[in-house]
Amino acid sequence: xxxxxxNSPSLSVQEGRISILNCDYTNSMFDYFLWYKKYPAEGPTFxxxxxxxxxxxxxxxxxxxxNKSAKHLSLHIVPSQPGDSAVYFCAASGESTxxxxxxxxxxxxxxxxxx
Amino acid sequence: ETGVTQTPRHLVMGMTNxxxxxxxxxxxHNAMYWYKxxxxxxxxxxxxxxxxxxxxxxxxxxxxxxxxxxxSHLFLHLHTLQPEDSALYLCASSLEPLNQPQHFGDGTxxxxx
Numbered sequence: 001x002x003x004x005x006x007n008s009p010s011l012s013v014q015e016g017r018i019s020i021l022n023c024d025y026t027n028s029m030f031d032y033f034l035w036y037k038k039y040p041a042e043g044p045t046f047x048x049x050x051x052x053x054x055x056x057x058x059x060x061x062x063x064x065x066x067n068k069s070a071k072h073l074s075l076h077i078v079p080s081q082p083g084d085s086a087v088y089f090c091a092a093s094g095e096s097t098x099x100x101x102x103x104x105x106x107x108x109x110x111x112x113x114x115x
Numbered sequence: 116e117t118g119v120t121q122t123p124r125h126l127v128m129g130m131t132n133x134x135x136x137x138x139x140x141x142x143x144h145n146a147m148y149w150y151k152x153x154x155x156x157x158x159x160x161x162x163x164x165x166x167x168x169x170x171x172x173x174x175x176x177x178x179x180x181x182x183x184x185x186x187s188h189l190f191l192h193l194h195t196l197q198p199e200d201s202a203l204y205l206c207a208s209s210l211e212p213l214n215q216p217q218h219f220g221d222g223t224x225x226x227x228x
Binding site: 002032034043044045049102103105 | 121156157211212214218
């Protein structure tokens with residue numbers, strides 16, 4: 001059973017508008033959440049993260065919101081640009097074991113920003 | 116200088132071959148990871164090394180054998196693979212035990228004939 005779920009495999013947005021990508025998790029022990037972006041033929045690139053002690057973290061056009069009671073997080077991109085077109089992965093981790101955190105990934109959402 | 120470098124980028128091998136995937140990181144990290152990404156599936160963690168010591172092995176078949184000679188290099192030795200092992204293999208590194216993101220290489224696309 002997947003502990004991190006991205007229920008929308010794809011999302012299309014007009015350039016300049018807001019993109020909202022969603023992620024749900026089931027493990028209440030997760031306390032650190034990340035978003036990665038992946039272009040074809042490249043590895044995932046870290047975008048933004050949030051600790052469970054916060055409910056919002058902002059970095060330029062990217063904002064991540066965390067709703068712990070709903071076990072839900074979302075990534076907002078505003079304004080969206082064509083270069084944002086990529087697969088976005090949500091990831092989560094809990095208390096580390098063996099001193100290295102393990103990340104659990106969602107299956108990804110393909111974002112397409114239309115010019 | 117790229118952060119995490121993986122070689123080769125593409126590999127085609129038969130089921131009876133033996134090959135190795137290589138990963139090198141230049142970020143001063145102390146933890147390294149192997150992930151597998153099959154089509155339409157989430158990234159699956161295979162192995163974790165922290166300070167050269169293997170700390171996790173997520174029920175990976177013995178036909179995959181990792182090696183971490185130092186904190187900067189990680190290998191994945193492959194032998195007698197099956198067609199279902201065809202996938203993208205990604206290496207990552209991080210600085211532990213801090214709450215820092217993992218940095219990924221571009222992966223090796225492996226095809227088993």
